Amino acid sequence: MFNKTIETLELDKLRKLQSERLLSVVNTVYNKVPFYKNLFDKKGIKVSDIKSINDIHKLPFTKKEDLRDQYPFGFLTVPESKLARIHCSSGTTGKPTVVAYTEKDLQLFSEVVARSLTAAGAKPGMKIHNAYGYGLFTGGIGIHYGAEKLGMTVIPVSGGMTERQINLLRDFKSEVLCCTPSYALTIAHELKKRNIPLSEINLKYAVLGAEPWTEAIRTEVEKGLGVTATNIFGLSEIIGPGVSQEAYNEKGTGSYIWEDHFFPEVVDKNTGEPLPYGEEGVLVFTTLTKEAMPFIRYWTNDICSINYDKQGSRTHIKMSPIKGRADEMLIIRGVNLFHTQVEELINDFSELAPNYQLIITRKGSMDNVEVKVEVSENYYKEQRLNGDLLNTETIQNNENLTVLTKKLEKKIKNNIGITMRVKLQSCHQIPKSEGGKLSRIVDLRK
């Protein structure tokens, strides 16, 4: 462990620390951030109402729209001259949201990333191939400094130019790879395509995050790269990567949230009411120690559950994988749908690869969903498709492919309750990630 004292702190002590820190942060934002002063006053909340972490639910939420309204520096508690760095969140629409750090915040950022990398299996002296994007995105630079703090050798490759990435992996023999899960798959496929055996690279661990992924992707990455792959989660508003991390020897049991710095809650998507541990809802974070831009009950829009793991090596709470985003929830003919629900069904078919896209269209008032999904490389070979691109005709002429299409359509209908059209694709036809986040949904209704 990178910080054993804190990572294994007894819960009552952790609560005490969280309470002290919450009181301080509430006091600061009330006195330094006009947005919070107005909001507290409007809602009749007094700083003195907050006596411990148990009072957190009395506080109002902060939402992405609030950050946009205060663009760029409305949430600062320090003069701009005290800022050491500024990042932006990778928003795809409208104004970006700005996040700012003091020198102390950067130390905190590196601390939680160092803890995370250690939990992922990394050790001082190992080389880390960092293929998260460098720049305004928090992924590249955030991981970079955390890895240096841990005492690793950083290869700051950033995303893209997959061929070069592979050459560097082969030449430098990095033990740890950091990138999005979709890009890890891209690298694995490229290795295979170039017939490079795993013995020529030296990867042991992959630290994957920045987008939702599943056990099927884990299996494929682990096999394709010869690694133990774990989840790293984070968001710019809270710090960047390193808000939570899955331990490499506790795979599949959730990711530890470093709750001495980031206090998590899961709340009902519609009412905002706190939900019991284990129940799924919107993840909300309060930053307990961030200096430049602390946030109170930041509504992440990410859907997951949180719970303690008595068998775990650390005392901090764990979060389940992100199921999707509340704002990414599709409503198809009145039925709520996350693309990961379709993904789970696809994963049950060994004939299919976990690379898919949902294309949503509307005809009149009727929503239609087409599921484009690639067949796996093995199955493609097995069916002797000989380089053919799959289209309606090739599928109609191949009974196995027709049956497979029908089977998946039926499974979707039975499990999700919506009729979707499945369109099988040959390998690598669906756009792949070049290091960025991959879009699973193409919604053409708007």
Ligand code: DLL
């Ligand atoms: O994606 C920070 C990050 C960088 C995390 C590198 C992990 C690795 P943003 O660009 O602000 O920050 O996007 C944050 O990405 O609210 C989630 O919806 C999604 N996300 C991040 N990590 C995961 C993950 C970075 N492990 C948003 N699983 C979050 C699922 C994730 N979704």
